[in-house]
Amino acid sequence: MVVTCIILLLCISCSKTTKKQDTTPSANAAGTFTDQVLYTDYSGKTWIPLQHAAQSLGLRIKDSGNAVQMGYTDPMYQATLGQKKASSLGTSIQLKEVPIRWKGHLYVTPESLSQLLHTDVKWNQRYHQIEISPLHDVASPSKIQQKSLTIASTSGDMSELIAYAKTFLGVPYEFGAEPYEQSKTFDCSSFTRHVFKKFNKDLPRLARDQGKEGTSITRDNLSPGDLIFFTVPNRFKNNNIPGHVGIYMGEGKFIHTWGEPGVQISELDSGHWKEVILFMRRVT
Secondary structure: OOOOEEEEEOOOOOOOHHHHHHHOOOOOEEEEEEHOOOOOOOOOOOEEEEEHHHHHOOOOOEEEOEEEEOEEEEEEEEEEEEOOOOEHHHHHHHHOOEEEEOOOEEOOHHHHHHHOOOOEEEEEOOOOOOEEEEOOOOOOHHHHHOOOOOOOHHHHHHHHHHHHOOOOOOEEEEEOOOOOHHHHOOOHHHHHHHHOOOOOOOOOHHHHOOOOEEEEHHHHHOOOEEEEEOOOOOOOOOOOEEEEEEEEEEOEEEEOOOOOOEEEEEEOOOOHHHOOOOEEOOEE
């Protein structure tokens, strides 16, 4: 397999993103970084820092002490200190080796990182670097099955839903946000989940899983309250995987959260978001 290499500069600053970076989503198809950041234990086993792996792939990372979450706008991968049990794309998995903490960072073996990301992780001895292949999704978008709708919607219901969503304008964005009641923050999918829960619709936690709910609709049939899913070009090997989600408000606008200034209203039919629309779903 030929791996497209993207060299990562090792000036670690992912925790200090600028507003410009937040408003222009981007991601890397594959990642590489120098093997100088690896840790080799007394038995000769090699360990990789999750922080460098995430950075090389253009993913956000949240380290809460015992657990590390990685993803684009919501947490898609999670590994926990001292536990083989991990989460990958919404599915529970068992890592080959338990993660360890060294010099303040969570480390995993190449085999465990490959399991977590569902892709190849290799050490290039010639160039002294770790190479991570493009990310794979565990389910093909063509296999998304429509689920039956659980509540009947009316224009009145949707007006109330949009009005409720707008009450959160300006609430800060936080990658991997805990429930709003605890954190007073949102990421993209926790925001949509919180809004719809108010109206008795329980959505999955991740954008990619929310994209399997309800029924498919076209732009011409888009109505207030419908969900709009966006791709993140080159994040996965397949660009048809949802990486962001928002709620359509009507009149060509949608409400969502992304970086600064948190929950915000954006134009659907112009600018960046127009270019990365993936599909739309009606979930009510």
